[in-house]
Structures are given as structure tokens and as C-alpha cells.
Amino acid sequence: MTDQITTAPRVPKRVAAVILNSLKGGVVPRIGLPYITVGREFEIQALLTDLSLISDGGASFRFLVGRYGAGKSFLLQTIRTHAMGEGFVVADADLSPERRLQGGQGQGLATYRELVRNLSTKTRPEGGALNLILDRWVQNLEAEDASREDMSKGDVSNGHVAGSTPAGTPIRAQFAAIEEMVHGYEFSRVLGIYRNAVSTGDEETKALAVKWLRGEYRTKTEARSELGVTAIIDDDTWYDYVKLLARFLTGAGYKGLLVLIDELVNLYKIPNAVTRQYNYEKILQMYNDTLQGKAHHLGIIMGGTPTSIEDRRRGVFSYEALRSRLTQGRFAREGMRDMLAPIIRLQPLTYEELLVLIEKIAQIHAGYFGYTCTLRDADLVEFLTIEFGRVGAETHLTPREVIRDFIELLDIMCQNPNTDLHELMASGTVGVADASAPSNTTPFAEFTI
Structure with missing residues (x-):
């Protein structure tokens, strides 16, 4: 593992800036995902099967479940990008205290407005495509x-x-x-x-x-x-209009509508039990419509944490009608998952997949700041070894934290080219510049490791 890492395809500077800034900030970039996508083959294949069903006039409903930083939002954006490229219209929204599925003060309508505002196509991937x-x-x-x-x-x-x-x-x-x-x-x-x-x-x-x-x-x-119209879209009816919009899109030459709703944890956080149940009842309506053939050319994917789904006191499973439909069967187990089930539980990225990911990021960073990347495979392995050597890393370390630390490490080395990488990593101060390290007045000068 002493060879220098291989050269990745050149990433446009604007895209590279979005990728690096988003990942360091802990959010998923809206563009450039193909440059950094690794793993998740089984999950992506399962969701691509759903797209085929939607294109044929059917409907689908999935939950993506993963803890914070596990790659849930990343996978949603990956599917979003792929769906637009295949001729689908995609609408996405994050739930919040102001945006729910049902509410007495316009929260459901606020979610509909956000979905329509974010309508995206291949030629208008940034939204606003109505x-x-x-x-x-x-x-x-x-x-x-x-x-x-x-x-x-x-x-x-x-x-x-x-x-x-x-x-x-x-x-x-x-x-x-x-x-x-x-x-x-x-x-x-x-x-x-x-x-x-x-x-x-x-x-x-x-x-x-x-x-x-x-x-x-x-x-x-x-x-x-x-x-001259006597009806309006409101809190109670907005989902009916989502179904109408999905059916309408085929006449405009699209294959269907994919709706992505993230941050289900905001329903879990609703303090009033009755209000929570109303929101879960709306999920049940969506779930039943898609599986019973009452919706056409419509796919719905909702993202949430394990707690927001499986907690029987406040989560989705607190609504018995949903729990009985979504509970995993008796035969699925570790290493043998049912990817056609309504809930897809994200497994952690493997050590090898993380290695490939940070290699891609290192090349993007070098290309953006204009230096020659001289990192070796052994350097990347050393970084991951230190990251996973933390107390509790096995259960608490997520890809988001690994990526954030790695970009911060690259930034520090880029701004302080005389700093020794191995000493910096071994000191346990990754992400904190060494005050004794000699600084350079040219912040992004070429450096060697």
C-alpha cells in the first residue's frame, strides 16, 4: 500500500467547490454526486426497480432508515439525480416544525408548496420546473x-x-x-x-x-x-393533488413523479400525541394508495432515523396500522436482507468503501486548489485506522464525520505545507492546526506529503 493514489476524472471547478463545501458542512451536495458515489449497490438497485414500476404506470412507497450521517440523505440525492436523468420529475422536501404531512395551521400545505417549488427535471435540476x-x-x-x-x-x-x-x-x-x-x-x-x-x-x-x-x-x-375556480389546494387535499400531478406528467412527456420526503424525525418530535397520529395516518394513506393501485406513475421515498420509525411510543411504529404493515418478517437477518421490503435499512459503509471515497475526495481537493496530490494508499489507510481507533467508533462513527475530518485534514495540510501529515494524525489533533507548525503566507500553495 505504498503506491500513490490513482488520478480521478477531472471535476469542473464549480462542481468541486460545491462538493467540498457541502461535505465539510455536513450536508449533501445537490450536484456532482456521481464523482463521489461509492457502495450502496443493493439499495440503489432496489430503488431503480421502483423507478421501472413507476414508469409502467404503477406506484411505490419506501422508507430509507439510517442514523444521522449514515448516508441516508446522500442516497436520496443519488436516486434523485438518476431519476431526473431517466426522464422522471422529482420533488423533494425536508420536514420541519413548519412543514408536516398534516397540520391545523397550514403545515401540510407548506410541505406541498415546498415540493412544487422543488419540482426538478433533467434540464432544470435546481428546481422551479413547474x-x-x-x-x-x-x-x-x-x-x-x-x-x-x-x-x-x-x-x-x-x-x-x-x-x-x-x-x-x-x-x-x-x-x-x-x-x-x-x-x-x-x-x-x-x-x-x-x-x-x-x-x-x-x-x-x-x-x-x-x-x-x-x-x-x-x-x-x-x-x-x-x-373562476371554486376549489383550492389546502391541508386536507394536498396529497390528492400530488397524485393528480403525477398522472398529468406523462402527458408532458415524463415517466412519472418521484417524491422524496426527508427528516421524518420532525414528526417524531411533535409533542402532541393526537397531532402525531394524524401525520402517521397521512403516511398510512400514502402507503395504502401506492400499494393498492390507487396512485399511478408515483413513487414516494421517506427518510428517517431508526428511532423515528421504530419507537413504539412516538415513532411511526406507534401507529399500529403502520407497524403491522412495516414490521420485518421472520426470515430476514444480518447478511440476508429483503431489499423489496417497504423499509430499507442502511448498513454502514465498509472500510474498503470509505477508502475509495476519501481517495476520490483527495483528488477533487487537489484539482480544485491546483496542486498535485501525492497522498499514498498507505496514508489513507493510516487516516482511517486513526478514525476508527476512537473510543466508540464502531457504533457511533459515521461517514459524515469521517469525510468532514478528512477534508479538514486536507485543508490544514494545504494551508500549512510544511506540516508533517503523520505527526498531525498521530497527535490526535486532526482538525486542529498545530500552533507550532510553520505557516505559509500562500495558503493554498502546492505541498507534498
């Missing part, structure tokens, strides 16, 4: 209508009666299916208003239709006066 999706739907509908007119003209020229061709074109049929769903009539009516506004160039009406779809109308009276 207008893009609507315009693409209008274009597809107009193209379909033009094609139908051409077919009708052809029938007339061949001696057939105009209009005898089937009127049930794919998007029209999809529209009819939407109208039959709960709240589908109001949803379809707003879509029709948007399309007419596009045809007439009425930007104000377009904006009002988008405002309605974003759930920004506070009262039905306001919606009626501005848009």
Missing part, C-alpha cells in the same frame, strides 16, 4: 391536435367523413382519466385555463393558474374572483 412542465404539456397537446387534424384531412381526401377518426388521442384520454380522480375536475379546469392563456398570450391568467397549482391561494373566494 412552468417548464406546463409549457411542454401545452406543446405536446397542440402537436397532437395538429396531427389529428392532418389525419382528418386525409380521411376526407380518401372519401371518408371528416371526424370519423377516433377522438381518443393519448393526451386527451389521459385528461379524461384525470377528471375521474378525486379533485380531478378542478385540476383539469385549471390546466385548461392555462392552455387557453398560452393560446391567447394572456400572461396574467397564466400566472394565476400557476399560483393555484402552487397552492398559494388562501381562500376559495380569492380563487373564485381571480380564476
Whole structure:
């Protein structure tokens, strides 16, 4: 293990900055994940199976369970990136005291607004893709209508009666299916208003239709006066509109909608037991809808800690109807997990996977700050040996902490090129610059280890 680590693919400087800053800050970067993804093959494959089901018109529901820093949010973002690349629309939101699944003061609606605000596609991965999706739907509908007119003209020229061709074109049929769903009539009516506004160039009406779809109308009276619609999206109905949106997206040329909801621990923290139960009841509704075929082209993934799921006093398992559905069966055990079960429990990254990960990070760091990385495999092994040598590391050390310490180590060595790496690691002061070490006025000068 004395060879210098191999050179990784060059990472664009902007992406490298996001990766390093996010990881050092303990959060998951929104871009550049393929450069640092290691392990999780079984979990990713299971979730990719769900995407195939969603594309075929089905629905899926999963819980991702892992303790803080175990890579839960990272895996969610990895699936998010992959889904967008495969033609899905992705909406994500973190729960908080202000954003829940159900609430008496607009917390459920706040979650819906966050999901719609974060609607993302391959061409708009940063979110805010609602207008893009609507315009693409209008274009597809107009193209379909033009094609139908051409077919009708052809029938007339061949001696057939105009209009005898089937009127049930794919998007029209999809529209009819939407109208039959709960709240589908109001949803379809707003879509029709948007399309007419596009045809007439009425930007104000377009904006009002988008405002309605974003759930920004506070009262039905306001919606009626501005848009002529007698219903609004609220705390009780927002999930029905998520199902409608998922069904609608196929008409805009997408494969479906993937909803990512993280930080379930915020439901666990709700002090009022009745309010918690209402939120868990909403999870049950989502779970039943997806598994019973009541939702189409919709995937839901929720992320939480083991306590927020399995605690029978305050967690998801405190709701008996959910616990009986989600409890692991008798045959799954260590080394033989059921990856098709509704709960995917994240196992810690292996020592080898962490080694590969910090190697990738070292190359990204060197590329960003413009020096030649001379770290050897033995140096990386020494770092991990020290990290895992801490008291309680076996049960408490997470990838987040390892990555944070490693980037901090690289930063210190980069700013103090005369510092000896091995002495710094052996001193147990990783992450704290040695005051006696000679400093360099050029903070990111090339250094050798």
C-alpha cells in the first residue's frame, strides 16, 4: 500500500467547490454526486426497480432508515439525480416544525408548496420546473391536435367523413382519466385555463393558474374572483393533488413523479400525541394508495432515523396500522436482507468503501486548489485506522464525520505545507492546526506529503 493514489476524472471547478463545501458542512451536495458515489449497490438497485414500476404506470412507497450521517440523505440525492436523468420529475422536501404531512395551521400545505417549488427535471435540476412542465404539456397537446387534424384531412381526401377518426388521442384520454380522480375536475379546469392563456398570450391568467397549482391561494373566494375556480389546494387535499400531478406528467412527456420526503424525525418530535397520529395516518394513506393501485406513475421515498420509525411510543411504529404493515418478517437477518421490503435499512459503509471515497475526495481537493496530490494508499489507510481507533467508533462513527475530518485534514495540510501529515494524525489533533507548525503566507500553495 505504498503506491500513490490513482488520478480521478477531472471535476469542473464549480462542481468541486460545491462538493467540498457541502461535505465539510455536513450536508449533501445537490450536484456532482456521481464523482463521489461509492457502495450502496443493493439499495440503489432496489430503488431503480421502483423507478421501472413507476414508469409502467404503477406506484411505490419506501422508507430509507439510517442514523444521522449514515448516508441516508446522500442516497436520496443519488436516486434523485438518476431519476431526473431517466426522464422522471422529482420533488423533494425536508420536514420541519413548519412543514408536516398534516397540520391545523397550514403545515401540510407548506410541505406541498415546498415540493412544487422543488419540482426538478433533467434540464432544470435546481428546481422551479413547474412552468417548464406546463409549457411542454401545452406543446405536446397542440402537436397532437395538429396531427389529428392532418389525419382528418386525409380521411376526407380518401372519401371518408371528416371526424370519423377516433377522438381518443393519448393526451386527451389521459385528461379524461384525470377528471375521474378525486379533485380531478378542478385540476383539469385549471390546466385548461392555462392552455387557453398560452393560446391567447394572456400572461396574467397564466400566472394565476400557476399560483393555484402552487397552492398559494388562501381562500376559495380569492380563487373564485381571480380564476373562476371554486376549489383550492389546502391541508386536507394536498396529497390528492400530488397524485393528480403525477398522472398529468406523462402527458408532458415524463415517466412519472418521484417524491422524496426527508427528516421524518420532525414528526417524531411533535409533542402532541393526537397531532402525531394524524401525520402517521397521512403516511398510512400514502402507503395504502401506492400499494393498492390507487396512485399511478408515483413513487414516494421517506427518510428517517431508526428511532423515528421504530419507537413504539412516538415513532411511526406507534401507529399500529403502520407497524403491522412495516414490521420485518421472520426470515430476514444480518447478511440476508429483503431489499423489496417497504423499509430499507442502511448498513454502514465498509472500510474498503470509505477508502475509495476519501481517495476520490483527495483528488477533487487537489484539482480544485491546483496542486498535485501525492497522498499514498498507505496514508489513507493510516487516516482511517486513526478514525476508527476512537473510543466508540464502531457504533457511533459515521461517514459524515469521517469525510468532514478528512477534508479538514486536507485543508490544514494545504494551508500549512510544511506540516508533517503523520505527526498531525498521530497527535490526535486532526482538525486542529498545530500552533507550532510553520505557516505559509500562500495558503493554498502546492505541498507534498
